[in-house]
Every structure is written in C-alpha cells, then in structure tokens.
Amino acid sequence: MRKYVLATVIGLGVLTMNAQDFNSKSIAVEKGDVIEIGKPSTFKYKHIKFPRANFIIKRGGIANYKAxxxxxxxxxxxxxxxxxxxxxxxxxxxxxxxxxxxxxxxINFEDALAANEIKL
Known part of the structure; x- marks a missing residue:
C-alpha cells in the first residue's frame, strides 16, 4: 500500500512540474510599437533578415551594416x-x-531580443 501512495505522490509531483507556463516570460509586441536596432553579437546580424551585401550593391545601395x-x-x-x-x-x-x-x-523577435540585436 505504501508503494502505491508513494508512486501516486511522485506521479502528481512530476505532472505539476511539467504544468509550468513557459510562455509567460515572452514580451508581447504589437503593430505600431517602436524598436531600436542594437549592436549584433557577431559581425553580421543573425536574427534580423537584412539582405546580403551582393544584393544591396546590385540594387545601387551601400552595404554598410553599421549604418x-x-x-x-x-x-x-x-x-x-x-x-x-x-x-x-x-x-x-x-x-x-x-x-x-x-x-x-x-526579425525573429525572441532570438534577436535575447542576442541584443534589438532593444525595446
């Protein structure tokens, strides 16, 4: 009988641990919000989908990501x-x-925010 009670308690404990809401940490963004572009963690922006340099140059633009x-x-x-x-x-x-x-x-919002590529 003790084994069944112990197994039930452990089972309920495991179920309640997995019932945590992980999405509550996310920040809601809506249409019209203003965001500032930050410094990338590497040479290029990883989570902001800027066009590649050769496409910018072909269209007559200046491929300066620091701008x-x-x-x-x-x-x-x-x-x-x-x-x-x-x-x-x-x-x-x-x-x-x-x-x-x-x-x-x-922009991939959560990943860019975590990598400090954007600031709210």
Missing amino acids: ALGDEVVVTNVDATKNGVTKVDVKRKDGKRFFNTVSTVS
Whole structure:
C-alpha cells in the first residue's frame, strides 16, 4: 500500500512540474510599437533578415551594416508561427529605406531580443 501512495505522490509531483507556463516570460509586441536596432553579437546580424551585401550593391545601395545601428523601426506586422517563434516585419521610423534598397525587413523577435540585436 505504501508503494502505491508513494508512486501516486511522485506521479502528481512530476505532472505539476511539467504544468509550468513557459510562455509567460515572452514580451508581447504589437503593430505600431517602436524598436531600436542594437549592436549584433557577431559581425553580421543573425536574427534580423537584412539582405546580403551582393544584393544591396546590385540594387545601387551601400552595404554598410553599421549604418543600421541605432535606427528606430516601427512594427508593421506580427506573425506567430506553429513552433512558437514570433516573426516581426519592421520598417524605418523616418520612412527611408534600409541601405537605400529595402523598405521592410523581418526579425525573429525572441532570438534577436535575447542576442541584443534589438532593444525595446
């Protein structure tokens, strides 16, 4: 009888540990929010989908990723995928294009925020 009670207590303990809500730590972002682009942790931005340098140069732009540092951007679209990743489309607050070629870029929100590529 003691074995059944002990097994039941352990089973309920395991079930309650897995019932924690992990999504409560995420920050909600909405259309119209202003975000600042921060410094990447590496040479290139990993979670902000800027076009590659050769595409920027072909379109007559200047491929200087440091120029995007500190730009304020406005959220234009928020999309949550099936696997829980939030994709955010942004455009510059002043209305100009990124690198004189691209008007909007896509950001993997949670990963970019964790890597300090964006600031709220």
